[in-house]
Amino acid sequence: MQLIQFIKIKTNLPEKGIQNTIELLNEDCTIPFISRYRKERTGNLDEVQVGDIVKFKTQFEDLEKRKTTILKALDEQDVLTDELRQKITATQDSITLEDIYLPYKKKRKTKAETARKNGLEPLAKIIMSQNANDIDYIASKYLNETISTVNDALDGARFIIAEWINERTDIRNNIRYQLEKFATINTKVISSKKNDEKAQKFRDYFDWSESLNRCPSHRLLAILRAEKEGFIRVKIEIDHQRAFDKIENRIIKSNNDCSEQIKLAIQDSYKRLLYPALSNEILNNSKEKADESAINVFAKNLKQLLLGAPLGEKTILGIDPGFRTGCKVVCIDAQGNLKHNETIYPHAPQNKSVEAMKKINSLVEAYKIEAIAIGNGTASRETEQLIRKIRFNRDVEVFVVSEAGASVYSASKIARDEFPNYDVTVRGAVSIARRLADPLAELVKIDAKSIGVGQYQHDVDQTKLKNSLDIVVESCVNTVGVNINTASESLLSYVSGIGPKLAENIVNYRTENGAFASRNEIKKVTRLGAKAFEQGAPFLRIKNAKNPLDDSAVHPESYTIVAEMAKDEGKKLVELIGNKEVLQSIDLKKYCTSEIGLPTLTDIIRELEKPGLDPRETAKVFTFNKDIRTISDLREGQLLPGIVNNVTNFGCFVDIGIKESGLVHVSNLSDKFVKDVSEIVSLHQQVIVKVLEVDIARKRIQLSMNFK
Known part of the structure; x- marks a missing residue:
């Protein structure tokens, strides 16, 4: 399968848009640039859709690299057939790929490998044929210096059979299915840690059991943290007898001495190989999903925080x-x-x-x-x-x-x-x-994980978290735009096409030569070439520039079209900008070219109506209840003003003006079912909450927004 088809299946986006987006990405174009200034080529794909293409492009490339590694290994072992090559090449997911490779994978010293060296593989094949009787007599023919008894021979043969069973894709997939559908996650407190003060925040999970596929992400991450810190033990359980029966039905076709040996091998394979590996796999998969959910929550919160209302340029x-x-x-x-x-x-x-x-x-x-x-x-x-x-x-x-x-x-x-x-x-x-x-300009200087607007951010995959948060910061910075003459090096580094080194060079140029007077002057910055200028210029704003478009989101490559519009309307450029009546009367089709179409022209008109407008709201003064100073001042039933200071999958936390934030559980957010907390509340939203319960000992406050 080719890259474009792979992404199309994953995203359901138009093939042409995917192809052109990949071409732009291969040209080192950034997500903000592609989604804003190459709409005609992508078919008007937004940032999220372009981001999905990037994600699945990376996933496909990683899969292809792994295929290449496996094919090379098989070729070196001289076991690579045309059929096997075709099977590997057609694989679309890593789990299937690894299952195919499993029988050929170089293993550390195993019981099965030792049995093979002792000459017991023919005996294992005889047993698996299920045609022989008096298996003890047959096994006696395989005794040697190492294998001294019949039982030793049968044990070794069963180790080999157990490995064969473990390597069967159909059996592995059947157990995966049972784990996905029926597995429970069970926890037990470690008795010596039961009264540990640090363990008390996890006491809900001292004796816990629930369906793994229904365990919400925040709870799974909490359970795994408690296990990591040594307070509980975690087990994944399914009906083991049912699993045995499923395997036996696939393998055993007779009722003789051989079938008895195979049953023993099945139990060994399941307990020693299949179940430990696949239960870990399902737990890891669940952890990955929980990570993804937590990272998405963190990304949403961070975006809201970064786009928080600025007061503006004030003393x-x-x-x-x-x-x-x-x-x-x-x-x-x-x-x-x-x-x-x-x-x-x-x-x-x-x-x-x-x-x-x-x-x-x-x-x-x-x-x-x-x-x-x-x-x-x-x-x-x-x-x-x-x-x-x-x-x-x-x-x-x-x-x-x-x-x-x-x-x-x-x-x-x-x-x-x-x-x-x-x-x-x-x-x-x-x-x-x-x-x-300006929250955005200041917060980009801080490691996003330290801002404290997520759930279990230190427990999730740190590489994925960083990549996700970097994308959010880049998106926010480029959505707002940056004043090149006042922006810090940190802020400039997130501008499309710039990065840390060019940001440093911009600041150095500014220090040596004074403020930039025009966007064209940006080209004079050391090592800032045509590509970086193309990617970054429309996001870099210059206040009070000779050309007013330099303080707008209009790309310099479109300046000539704007000038043409002004000329056709008999206006000077400054007279056209902000003139909503004239701008809305312009026939945009007249200015369409092979490169620039209606989507871009519509964006230009929208920008000219309010050039350089900050998309963020203005900061508003907020006052807490002056009578509430500590948790001891709270009483059930009180209505209090508050500010949402964190959003999670299970609810939101509200600052009511004291040290402890209160929790509005998802069930108390609305009188309707809430699927996504972020659809009801957002970070820094000013709300009125009702006090439901106060636990002073545990410093926990339960609040409600559903009290009308």
Whole structure:
């Protein structure tokens, strides 16, 4: 099967679109570029569809590499027949491929291999023929220096038969079917760990059993983590007798001495070879599916977080709250540059609240502060209440900002390079302030796993997680676009076609030559060739450029078409941009070419109506219930404002202004059945929740959004 047919079967996408997308990928085009600027070639495929083509292209190529390796190995063993070659070449999945290869695979020293060396394979063949009687007499003919008894001979023959049974694809597939349909996952607590404090969060799984194919991803990952940490034992179980019977029905065709030996070999093969391998396989497959589900949740959450509402280019005072060590205060300008930093001590044990309020007030005046960002960690509520008591002489909005991952950033090389003369506490406060101005620009500097918006992110396949999250970050960065004159190296590195090295070169050019005046000037950056410019230019924005299109998502390759439109309408370019009435009256068919069709032209008109428009909403002030400061203040039945701070498959977590977030279980999200939690809530959504249950000992809060 060829690549295009393979992807077509997996995705059900049009063949022509798949073929052209593969050609573009082979030309080193990126997913954002292909989906936005090559719609005519792909048949208007979106980012998700192009991403699926990339995924299955990689899957196909990996399968083909494995086939090549296996064919070479078989050829070297001189066992590769035309029939076997054809069988391997036609295989479409890795499990079938490995089953075909299993009988030929070089094995470590096995019981069957030892029996063969002792000359017992002919005896095994006689038994499998099921035509012989008095098998003890026949076995006695195979005694030698190593095989001293009839029982030894029969044992060895059965080891060989057990291996043959293990290598039969039909038998393996039948057991796979039973495992897929009927397997249960069972857990038991390790008695010596039952009272371990760390084990208590897994106590639901101290004695647990359920159908494996119905075990939700989050529960399977929790069970496997508990096993990994040594608190429980996990077993996969099916009806073993039923499995024996299925194998016997496929093999045993007689009722004599041979059949008795084969029954014993079946039991040995099943218990020693088939079941251990295939039960591990089904558990690994279930783990892969759970990983995929968890990664998808993480990717959705990360996208929502990165596309969170920015306040924009404002002067911001950032506060990283604390009690004993004080609150770290920074002032940044509209471009995010650090202008001032110091520490105030408004809380216990110093209790210098009056002094702190005066200091904040003076800083707001001195640096013309427009907004205050307060981290949501320790002492956040107390600090927010202090700030809201201050009577400023100017309009100042107060926001509570998630500080998840701020400590990771502040200790990173990126932060050290940005602020070599400041310690981690100052860097953390700067990160909090910058997150309010532009969450995307700041959060791309942090390892996505450290942001804390997923479930069991440290338990899933780390390579797949990283690849998925990198795609999300790249998509978000290119969806919003990047101001090339203010963007950090980290942000620039995610722009289509740029990458870390060119991002560094862009920053170096900017440092040496000042701000970019036009998109054409980008070509002067060292090693930024025609391909990188084609891929990246439309995502790089230049404010106040001579050509207003340089601050839009219109690709430079389409500038001439826009100029032609303006000329035909008797308008200057600046008069055409934003002129919705004129733009909507343009006959787009007139500008269609062999390369650019209606999909791209429609995008151009949409962009010209609101050039460079940020697709994100604007940040809004949110206030928690001032009477709720700790978990002890909660009572069943209370209605509280909150912010969704994590979304999982089993529900969402809501920040209600205290240290512990509350869980809205999926069953309490709506009065209707909820299949996908993310269809009901999104990260940073402001909600009203009802307190259902408070477990102070376990620090657990159950909430509901279904109370109308």
